[in-house]
Amino acid sequence: MTLRIGVIGTGAIGEDHIRRITNTLSGAKIVAVTDVNVEQAKAVIKNQKLDAKLYESGHGLIQAKEVDVILVTSWGPTHEEFVLAAIAAGKPVFCEKPLATTAEGCARIVESEVKHGKRLVQVGFMRRYDKGYYALKDVVTAGKIGEPLIVHCAHRNPVVGDNYTTDMAITDTMIHEIDVLRWLLDDDYVSVQVVYPRKTQKASSHLRDPQIILIETAKGIRVDVEVFVNCQFGYDIQCEVVGETGIARLPEPANVLMRSEAKRSVEILTDWKKRFIESYDIELQGFIDAVNQGQPNGPSAWDGYAAAVTADACVKAQQTGEIVPVTMKQRPAFYNK
Numbered sequence: 001m002t003l004r005i006g007v008i009g010t011g012a013i014g015e016d017h018i019r020r021i022t023n024t025l026s027g028a029k030i031v032a033v034t035d036v037n038v039e040q041a042k043a044v045i046k047n048q049k050l051d052a053k054l055y056e057s058g059h060g061l062i063q064a065k066e067v068d069v070i071l072v073t074s075w076g077p078t079h080e081e082f083v084l085a086a087i088a089a090g091k092p093v094f095c096e097k098p099l100a101t102t103a104e105g106c107a108r109i110v111e112s113e114v115k116h117g118k119r120l121v122q123v124g125f126m127r128r129y130d131k132g133y134y135a136l137k138d139v140v141t142a143g144k145i146g147e148p149l150i151v152h153c154a155h156r157n158p159v160v161g162d163n164y165t166t167d168m169a170i171t172d173t174m175i176h177e178i179d180v181l182r183w184l185l186d187d188d189y190v191s192v193q194v195v196y197p198r199k200t201q202k203a204s205s206h207l208r209d210p211q212i213i214l215i216e217t218a219k220g221i222r223v224d225v226e227v228f229v230n231c232q233f234g235y236d237i238q239c240e241v242v243g244e245t246g247i248a249r250l251p252e253p254a255n256v257l258m259r260s261e262a263k264r265s266v267e268i269l270t271d272w273k274k275r276f277i278e279s280y281d282i283e284l285q286g287f288i289d290a291v292n293q294g295q296p297n298g299p300s301a302w303d304g305y306a307a308a309v310t311a312d313a314c315v316k317a318q319q320t321g322e323i324v325p326v327t328m329k330q331r332p333a334f335y336n337k
């Protein structure tokens with residue numbers, strides 16, 4: 001069956017998902033869109049050559065009879081109300097990160113989905129679909145480096161705009177590591193701490209950049225994540241797992257090795273959209289297929305909640321300099337694997 005998808009928010013990632021659903025993926029089509037910036041929505045309908053109805057509001061689109069599935073790609077603070085409305089309408093919903101901007105908001109979504117009794121929500125944590133992370137998880141899970149003890153990560157963006165604030169290093173940027181490392185290690189977090197190295201002169205006056213986030217997991221693994229969003233040189237994602245008998249490293253994106261002008265060199269990407277481009281395709285195709293077969297099976301509302309609780313603890317740790325516990329509710333049996 002071809003799923004009829006309605007999209008709320010036709011900005012950068014919204015348009016990108018519309019393009020992949022329309023041109024690259026199979027089993028779904030875009031039948032409805034809405035954006036508070038109507039001109040933006042109209043431009044996307046035109047640019048992507050969509051045969052889609054333009055709705056005045058997200059709520060109208062969710063209620064529409066011709067819409068089977070909702071894609072939420074609006075600004076983070078609007079996600080919770082749209083996801084709750086989709087659950088109330090009994091429609092599957094793919095929501096870009098964050099699921100909600102607060103842990104309480106995510107908990108409300110979890111509660112509402114559990115009450116509904118069947119999974120409807122998938123959160124856009126696409127790194128779990130990246131072939132590199134997948135290969136790394138295979139190595140770690142197969143015990144090829146023994147039990148994991150330490151994880152070293154870096155999440156570097158070349159530059160960010162003036163509107164990027166210190167807490168966004170957690171809620172917008174490190175949120176990807178928060179999710180993917182829980183999945184990679186099959187573990188939960190117990191505490192976090194944030195320390196600030198010397199500040200780069202390239203960051204806005206109000207932004208602490210870089211930052212180092214230290215995490216302890218329930219199994220006692222120690223994780224350090226460097227978030228550096230004005231590193232200038234490129235978009236650079238690193239992850240190295242140190243185990244009892246070896247070390248496993250996330251593969252670098254395949255790029256041509258050049259010899260020229262007395263140098264051996266490999267280009268580094270600068271745009272985050274390109275770094276995980278394949279994983280977005282795999283993620284959304286997986287969502288479409290799973291919904292067609294009954295219900296979503298990717299990152300759940302519980303994963304969205306776990307990420308939000310951890311992010312809240314990190315933001316508190318940014319402000320206090322202290323080691324902050326990560327305290328989660330009991331996981332409902334509904335989300336057991």
Ligand SMILES: NC(=O)c1ccc[n+]([C@@H]2O[C@H](COP(=O)([O-])OP(=O)(O)OC[C@H]3O[C@@H](n4cnc5c(N)ncnc54)[C@H](O)[C@@H]3O)[C@@H](O)[C@H]2O)c1
Pocket residue numbers: 008009010011012013014034035036037040058073074075076078096097098124125126172
């Ligand atoms: N998974 C990822 O790697 C990834 C990457 C980029 C963005 N995101 C997430 O996707 C979301 C959107 O990010 P973006 O970069 O596309 O932002 P954007 O600003 O480019 O686009 C958001 C769009 O939503 C619209 N919008 C806002 N409120 C709305 C509402 N109430 N109803 C309808 N439309 C509304 C805006 O007008 C805008 O066009 C964010 O939550 C962001 O964190 C995820």
Ligand SMILES: O[C@H]1[C@H](O)[C@@H](O)[C@H](O)[C@@H](O)[C@H]1O
Pocket residue numbers: 157172173176229272
């Ligand atoms: O929204 C983007 C996106 O999630 C990228 O993957 C991340 O590197 C950026 O820091 C963030 O601003």
